[in-house]
Amino acid sequence: MRVTSFMMFDQLSMSLRRQMDEYAKLNSRMGSGKKIEKPSDDVIGMMKAIDYKVDINENEQFKRNIDEVNFNLEYTNTVMNSVSDSLLKLKELLSNGGNAQSEENMAFYSRQAGEWRDYLLNLSNSMERNRYIYSGHNTDQKSFVYNSMTYHFDYQGDSGEINVYLDKGAEIPMNIQGSKAYSFSLTGEPPTELSDGTPVNYTQSTDPATGINTITVEIGNAGDPEYDTFTLSNTMDLANIMSFAWEYKNIDGSDLNTDPDVNKEMAMHRLSALSKPLDDAQTRILNVQAEIGTRQVFLNSQSTKLDQNNVDLKNSLSKTEDADMDDTIIELLKVQTALQAMRESASRILSQSLLDSLK
Amino acid sequence: MSLFGLFDVGRSAIFASQTALSITGHNIANVNTPGFSRQEAVLSATTPAVIGKGFLGRGVVVSNIRRNYDNFIQSQLIGQYQNYGKSSSLTRTFGQIEQIFNEAKDLGLSTPLMDYFNAWHDVSANPEGQTPRTVLLQKASALVLNAKQMERGILNNLKNTNEEISDIVERVNSIASNIAELNGRIVQSEGGSSESANDLRDRRDTLLNDLANLVEFTSYEDKNGSITVSVGMRNLVSGENANTLSARANENGDKDLYLDGIDITSRVTRGQLGGLISVRGHIESNSLKGLRKLIASITKEINILHASGYGLDGTTGNDFFNPLQLSLRNFSTGANMTASITNLSQVTLNEYSVTFDSASNYHIRNNDTGAEAATGVYVSGNPITFDGIQITITGAVTSTDGFSISPLTDSIKNFGVAVSDYRKIAAAGTGTVLPGDNAIALAIAQLSDESIATLDSSTFMSFYKGLVSDAGSMSRAASDSLEFDDNLLSEINNMRESISGVSLDEEAMNLMRFQRSFEAGARMIKVTDELLQTILNL
Numbered sequence: 066m067r068v069t070s071f072m073m074f075d076q077l078s079m080s081l082r083r084q085m086d087e088y089a090k091l092n093s094r095m096g097s098g099k100k101i102e103k104p105s106d107d108v109i110g111m112m113k114a115i116d117y118k119v120d121i122n123e124n125e126q127f128k129r130n131i132d133e134v135n136f137n138l139e140y141t142n143t144v145m146n147s148v149s150d151s152l153l154k155l156k157e158l159l160s161n162g163g164n165a166q167s168e169e170n171m172a173f174y175s176r177q178a179g180e181w182r183d184y185l186l187n188l189s190n191s192m193e194r195n196r197y198i199y200s201g202h203n204t205d206q207k208s209f210v211y212n213s214m215t216y217h218f219d220y221q222g223d224s225g226e227i228n229v230y231l232d233k234g235a236e237i238p239m240n241i242q243g244s245k246a247y248s249f250s251l252t253g254e255p256p257t258e259l260s261d262g263t264p265v266n267y268t269q270s271t272d273p274a275t276g277i278n279t280i281t282v283e284i285g286n287a288g289d290p291e292y293d294t295f296t297l298s299n300t301m302d303l304a305n306i307m308s309f310a311w312e313y314k315n316i317d318g319s320d321l322n323t324d325p326d327v328n329k330e331m332a333m334h335r336l337s338a339l340s341k342p343l344d345d346a347q348t349r350i351l352n353v354q355a356e357i358g359t360r361q362v363f364l365n366s367q368s369t370k371l372d373q374n375n376v377d378l379k380n381s382l383s384k385t386e387d388a389d390m391d392d393t394i395i396e397l398l399k400v401q402t403a404l405q406a407m408r409e410s411a412s413r414i415l416s417q418s419l420l421d422s423l424k
Numbered sequence: 425m426s427l428f429g430l431f432d433v434g435r436s437a438i439f440a441s442q443t444a445l446s447i448t449g450h451n452i453a454n455v456n457t458p459g460f461s462r463q464e465a466v467l468s469a470t471t472p473a474v475i476g477k478g479f480l481g482r483g484v485v486v487s488n489i490r491r492n493y494d495n496f497i498q499s500q501l502i503g504q505y506q507n508y509g510k511s512s513s514l515t516r517t518f519g520q521i522e523q524i525f526n527e528a529k530d531l532g533l534s535t536p537l538m539d540y541f542n543a544w545h546d547v548s549a550n551p552e553g554q555t556p557r558t559v560l561l562q563k564a565s566a567l568v569l570n571a572k573q574m575e576r577g578i579l580n581n582l583k584n585t586n587e588e589i590s591d592i593v594e595r596v597n598s599i600a601s602n603i604a605e606l607n608g609r610i611v612q613s614e615g616g617s618s619e620s621a622n623d624l625r626d627r628r629d630t631l632l633n634d635l636a637n638l639v640e641f642t643s644y645e646d647k648n649g650s651i652t653v654s655v656g657m658r659n660l661v662s663g664e665n666a667n668t669l670s671a672r673a674n675e676n677g678d679k680d681l682y683l684d685g686i687d688i689t690s691r692v693t694r695g696q697l698g699g700l701i702s703v704r705g706h707i708e709s710n711s712l713k714g715l716r717k718l719i720a721s722i723t724k725e726i727n728i729l730h731a732s733g734y735g736l737d738g739t740t741g742n743d744f745f746n747p748l749q750l751s752l753r754n755f756s757t758g759a760n761m762t763a764s765i766t767n768l769s770q771v772t773l774n775e776y777s778v779t780f781d782s783a784s785n786y787h788i789r790n791n792d793t794g795a796e797a798a799t800g801v802y803v804s805g806n807p808i809t810f811d812g813i814q815i816t817i818t819g820a821v822t823s824t825d826g827f828s829i830s831p832l833t834d835s836i837k838n839f840g841v842a843v844s845d846y847r848k849i850a851a852a853g854t855g856t857v858l859p860g861d862n863a864i865a866l867a868i869a870q871l872s873d874e875s876i877a878t879l880d881s882s883t884f885m886s887f888y889k890g891l892v893s894d895a896g897s898m899s900r901a902a903s904d905s906l907e908f909d910d911n912l913l914s915e916i917n918n919m920r921e922s923i924s925g926v927s928l929d930e931e932a933m934n935l936m937r938f939q940r941s942f943e944a945g946a947r948m949i950k951v952t953d954e955l956l957q958t959i960l961n962l
Contacts, residue, residue, distance in 0.1 A: 067922045067923070067925075067927070068922065068927070069921055069922070069925035069926060069927040070925075070926075070927060070929075071921050071925045072918055072921045072925060075914065075917065076918075099528060102528050102529070103528055104522055104526065104527065104528065104895055104896025104899070104900075105896045105897070105900035105903065108893055108896040111527060111528060111892065111893070112889055112892070112893055114528070115534055115885075115892065116889075118534065119534065122535075122538045122542070123538070126542040130545055130548075133549040133550065194550070194553065195553060195554075196550075196859075196860065202852070202854075202860035202861040203859070203860060204858075204859045204860035225861055227549075227551070227862055228548075228862065228866060229548050229862075230545065230869060230870070233873055234870075234873075236866070239549070418929065419933065420932045423932060
C-alpha cells in the first residue's frame with residue numbers, strides 16, 4: 066500500500082486523540098472514584114446501582130420508623146411500669162385497709178386511694194411530643210377525663226392503632242390504646258362470693274367503638290337491703306370507688322345506705338368486690354408490658370436485619386459503581402507509557418524526509 | 425531528418441520536464457490541501473517520422489495531466505460521511521439527554537421521589553405533628569422542582585436540536601450553491617474535450633463530502649461533467665441551479681424540511697440532519713413523554729388516595745398535587761371542543777384523537793393502544809364520556825376535522841403542590857377528626873412499592889429506571905456507532921489518501937528525476953549546437 070505523509074499524520078493524530086480520551090476518562094475516574102459516571106458507561110450497572118440506592122434509602126427510612134416506634138414503646142413502657150406500681154399500691158391498700166375500722170385509718174386509706182387515682186389519671190394522659198399516647202387515633206384528646214355528671218372517668222380515645230411500616234408490607238402498631246391499658250376484661254366470670262358469703266356477680270359490656278369494657282358489679286341478691294350495684298370501666302374508676310368506699314360513700318358523695326351499719330357493710334363489700342377487677346387490671350398491665358416487650362424484640366431483630374441488609378447493599382453498590390483504585394492507577398500508568406512511546410516514535414517518524422537527504 | 429530536428433527533440437524534452445516539474449511543484453504546494461488529488465504528467469512519445477525503412481521518434485509530449493482518483497472510493501466516502509454525520513449528531517444530543525437523567529451524579533428524579541415517599545412514612549409515624557407535614561410539603565415541592573427542571577432540560581435540548589436543524593439547512597444551501605457554481609465551471613473548462621478539470625473536481629468532491637456529513641443525498645454525474653444532487657428524491661443541485669432547502673416549523677414547533685415545496689423530512693435519515701430528526705423523534709416519544717407520563721401517574725395516584733382522606737381540619741376531597749388537566753388540540757375549522765376529567769381513577773393517561781366520518785359519526789381512538797374508545801352519531805353539544813373523560817363538541821364538523829386530547833402534554837407544566845396548609849394534608853382515613861389516624865399516609869407511603877396500571881404495571885421507580893436506562897442505552901449505542909463510523913471513515917480516507925495523497929518523498933524523487941531530464945534535454949540542445957558549429961566550420 067502506498068503510504069503518504071498525510072496518512073501518517075492522520076494515524077498519529079487519531080491515536081493520540083484516542084489515548085488522550087482514555088487518559089481523560091481514567092483521570093476523571095480517579096477524581097470521582099466512580100466507575101460509572103453516566104448511565105451509558107454501564108447501563109445495566111447503573112440500573113443495579115439505582116436499585117441498591119433505592120433499597121438502601123428505603124431501609125434507612127424503615128430504620129427511622131423503627132426508631133420512632135421504639136421511642137414510643139419505650140416511653141409507653143415506662144408509663145406502664147408506673148401504672149403497674151400504682152396498681153400494686155392500690156392492691157396493698159386494699160389488703161391492708163379492707164378491714165380498717167377506725168375513722169382515722171379510713172380517712173387515710175381514702176386519701177391514699179384518691180391520690181393514686183389522680184396519679185393514674187395523670188399517667189393515662191401521658192403525652193409524648195404532641196400526642197396523648199393512650200388515645201388511639203384521637204391523639205389530640207386526653208385519654209381519660211372525669212365526668213362530673215356520671216362521676217365516672219370517660220375514655221375519649223378510640224381503638225385506633227397507629228401503624229408504621231418496618232419493611233415492605235410489614236406494619237407494626239406504635240401505640241397502646243387506653244382501652245387496653247386501663248380497662249378490664251372479666252368476660253364469662255362465674256359468680257363468686259365474698260369472704261362472708263355474699264354473692265358477687267360481674268358482668269361486662271363492651272363499647273365496640275373504643276374497646277372499653279364496662280364492668281357492672283352486683284353485690285348481694287336483688288331485694289336485699291345491702292344489695293349494691295355499681296359500674297367501673299377503668300382503673301381510675303376503680304381507685305375512685307375505693308377512695309369513696311373508705312368514706313362509706315358512693316362516688317357521687319351520697320351515703321350508700323341510710324342505715325349506718327348497712328352503709329358500712331356495703332362499703333366493705335365494695336372494697337372486697339374490687340379486689341377481682343384490680344387483679345384483672347394488673348394482669349392486663351402485665352399483658353400489655355409483655356406485648357410491648359414482644360414488639361421491641363421484633364423491632365430489634367428487624368433493625369439488625371435492616372442493618373445487615375444495608376451492609377450487603379452498600380457492598381454491592383460499591384462493587385457496582387466504585388472504581389477499583391489499583392486497577393485505575395495501573396491503567397493510567399499503562400496509558401501514560403503508551404502516550405510517551407507514541408510521542409517519541411512520532412517525533413522520529415515525522416522528522417524523516419527525503420528532502421533532508423538531498424544535497 | 426535534418427540536424428535541426430534534434431533541436432526539436434531536445435526542446436520537447438525540456439518542455440515536458442518543465443511541465444512535469446511544475447506539476448510536481450503543484451503537488452508539493454498542495455500537500456496539506458484537503459481533498460487534493462495527486463496529479464501526474466502522462467508522457468508519451470510524439471508521432472514518429474517515416475524515414476526509409478523505419479520510424480524515427482521525434483521527442484516527447486505531455487499527453488495528459490492525470491489526477492490519481494478512484495471513483496469507487498469517493499462514493500464510499502460520501503456514504504460513510506453520511507453515516508458519520510448521523511452518529512455524531514446522535515452522540516451529541518443523546519449525550520446531553522443522558523446528563524439530565526444522570527443518576528450516577530445524583531441528578532434526576534430518583535432521590536426526590538424517594539424523599540417524597542419517605543416524607544409520607546414520617547407523616548405516618550407522627551400524623552398529628554406539624555413538622556413531618558411541613559417537611560412533606562417541602563419534599564413535594566422539591567419533587568415538583570426537579571421534574572420541572574428535567575422537563576426544561578429536555579425541552580431546551582429539543583429547541584437546540586431544531587435550531588441546529590435550521591443552521592445546518594443554511595450550510596447545506598451554501599454548499600449546494602457552491603456545487604452548482606463548480607458544475608458550471610467544470611462543464612465550461614472541460615468543454616467537450618477529454619481533459620479533466622482536476623482541481624475544480626477536487627474542490628467539488630470536497631464539497632460533496634461536506635454535504636454528505638450534513639445530509640443524506642444521492643448524486644450522479646452526467647456526460648458533461650455536471651453533477652446532480654438529490655435530497656429526499658428532490659433535486660438540490662441540478663446543473664448550475666441549486667434549489668433552496670428550507671426548515672419550517674410544524675404545529676408541534678418542530679422544524680420540517682422542505683425542498684421544492686415538498687416535505688421531505690421523513691426521507692432524510694442519514695447525515696447530521698437525519699440524525700437530528702431521528703433523535704428529536706426519539707426524545708419526544710420516549711424521554712419527554714415518559715417523564716410526563718410518570719408525573720401524570722404520580723399526580724393521579726396520589727390525588728385519588730389523598731382526596732379520599734381527611735386532613736387535621738376535617739376537610740376531605742382535597743387534591744395533593746394540582747389536578748391533572750387535559751390539553752386539547754383543534755384541527756377543525758368550525759367546531760370547538762371542551763373536555764374534562766370526570767372520573768380520575770378511570771383515566772388511562774393515554775392520548776386520544778377524535779375524528780369524524782362522512783356520515784357524521786364521531787370516532788375516538790386511543791393513540792397508544794390503537795383501540796376505538798368511543799363512537800356514535802355526532803350531535804352538537806352532546807357530552808361524550810369515555811375512559812373517565814367527558815368531552816363536548818359544538819359546531820358543524822366535516823370528515824377532515826379532528827381533535828386530539830392528551831393528559832400528558834401539560835402534566836409537568838401544571839405539576840405543583842396544591843396543598844398549602846399542612847393541616848389539609850389528608851393522613852387520616854376516617855371522617856371524624858382523628859389526628860392519630862394515619863391510614864392514608866400509610867397507603868400513600870406504600871404506593872411507592874405498588875405496581876401502577878397506567879405505567880404498564882410497573883412501580884414509579886422502575887418506570888423511571890426505564891427512562892434512565894433508555895437514555896443511557898441510546899447514548900451508549902450512539903457513541904459506539906460513532907466510534908465504528910469514525911474508524912471506518914478514517915479507513916476509507918486512508919484508502920483515498922493511499923491513491924490520491926501527495927507523498928513528499930515521491931515528489932522529491934520526481935523533482936530530481938525531472939531536473940535531471942531537463943538537464944539532459946538542455947545538454948542535448950548544446951550537443952546539437954556543437955554539431956551545427958562543426959558543420960558551419962567546415
